[in-house]
Amino acid sequence: MKNRLNKLYADNRRASARKFEVVAKADSADVEIFLYDHIVSNEDEADWWGGVAPESFVKAVYSVDPSAKIHLRINSPGGSVFAARAMEQALRDHKGGVIVHIDGLAASAATFIAMAGEEVIMGKGAMFMIHKAWTGMWGNANDLRKEADLLDKIDGTLAQTYATKTGKEVAQISDWMAEETWFTADEALEHGFATSIADSDAKASVKAMAWNLSAYANAPAATPTRETPAPTSDAAFASTDHRARQQQRLTMLARVAPQ
Numbered sequence: 001m002k003n004r005l006n007k008l009y010a011d012n013r014r015a016s017a018r019k020f021e022v023v024a025k026a027d028s029a030d031v032e033i034f035l036y037d038h039i040v041s042n043e044d045e046a047d048w049w050g051g052v053a054p055e056s057f058v059k060a061v062y063s064v065d066p067s068a069k070i071h072l073r074i075n076s077p078g079g080s081v082f083a084a085r086a087m088e089q090a091l092r093d094h095k096g097g098v099i100v101h102i103d104g105l106a107a108s109a110a111t112f113i114a115m116a117g118e119e120v121i122m123g124k125g126a127m128f129m130i131h132k133a134w135t136g137m138w139g140n141a142n143d144l145r146k147e148a149d150l151l152d153k154i155d156g157t158l159a160q161t162y163a164t165k166t167g168k169e170v171a172q173i174s175d176w177m178a179e180e181t182w183f184t185a186d187e188a189l190e191h192g193f194a195t196s197i198a199d200s201d202a203k204a205s206v207k208a209m210a211w212n213l214s215a216y217a218n219a220p221a222a223t224p225t226r227e228t229p230a231p232t233s234d235a236a237f238a239s240t241d242h243r244a245r246q247q248q249r250l251t252m253l254a255r256v257a258p259q
Contacts, residue, residue: 003136004215005079009049011212012038012077017104020052022060030069033060039079039087039109051079054086061090070094072117073101077211078108081133081154091116101198102126102185105211111193112158115165122185122194127220130162130173131180166192180218 012018019036040051064070072091078084091098091113100117107129114120114128122128133154137147159173166173168191188194213219 004134005136006049008077008079008215009038009040009045009051011214013050015211017075017210018050020056022063025071029065029067030071031064032071032073033057033064034073034075035110035113036073036075036103038077039084039113041080041083052087054083057087058090061087061094064094064096066095068096070096070098071101072098072113073103074106074110074114075102075104076107076110076113077105077213078110078129081109081158084109084113088113088116102128102188102194105129107213107216112161114193115161119196120188120194121196121198122188123198124185126185128183128185128188128193129181129216129219130158130177131216132177133158162193168192180216182218182220 017036018038019034021034023032023034025032035052035057038049038051040046040049040053043053043055045051046053046056061070070091098117100114100120102114102120102122103126104123105127106114107127108131111128111130133151135147135151137143139147155174155177156170159170159177162168162173163170183191183193185194185197189197
């Protein structure tokens with residue numbers, strides 16, 4: 001089987017929806033963080049695949065005044081489990097509170113980041129997807145059995161996180177994960193993954209879901225496709241994207257530097 005996580009990254013490397021930004025709200029002390037990207041393990045992966053690494057995200061969260069509320073806006077096809085766990089914990093540690101807005105898509109690793117919000121508000125056309133963890137490795141039979149045991153443990157911790165948030169039984173959550181279950185906003189609200197549905201234009205939320213989701217088994221057939229840029233070589237794209245990532249880091253560092 002191909003490494004589906006790498007496929008997810010490769011398919012969305014050039015997605016037009018990608019964005020990671022911290023914005024101070026004009027009418028209050030609250031801060032918006034836009035997690036409109038896939039989630040990668042570290043900055044080296046971010047340089048190649050694009051995406052948001054935990055180092056940048058955690059620094060952004062810690063830069064917010066502890067008394068300010070964070071509005072985390074999510075439109076993400078998912079990514080690395082452990083990177084997302086670090087991001088989730090940074091949000092849980094923020095004393096000012098977190099409100100999560102799922103503007104388009106919260107899939108895979110992005111879903112348990114969303115569970116860090118006291119409120120989880122979904123756009124009318126947004127979707128929420130949970131599934132069992134993936135991996136890619138080489139080794140002998142003993143190595144593979146150990147890796148399968150690790151995946152079972154990871155799935156157990158994820159199911160417990162969802163169960164704690166929703167009040168559902170772990171067995172029910174585990175069944176949904178095994179089936180790679182996609183929830184509409186209404187279904188997510190019904191089952192406790194969301195706390196409310198935004199009073200917003202459903203078409204705007206659906207448009208925001210411009211991701212290639214072919215790495216997943218049960219992605220909705222009606223998922224909008226991303227904009228396709230003019231063909232360029234991987235080397236040329238990597239060079240351009242690397243420069244953009246470096247500029248993004250400099251901007252983020254300027255925002256978090258002591259004044």
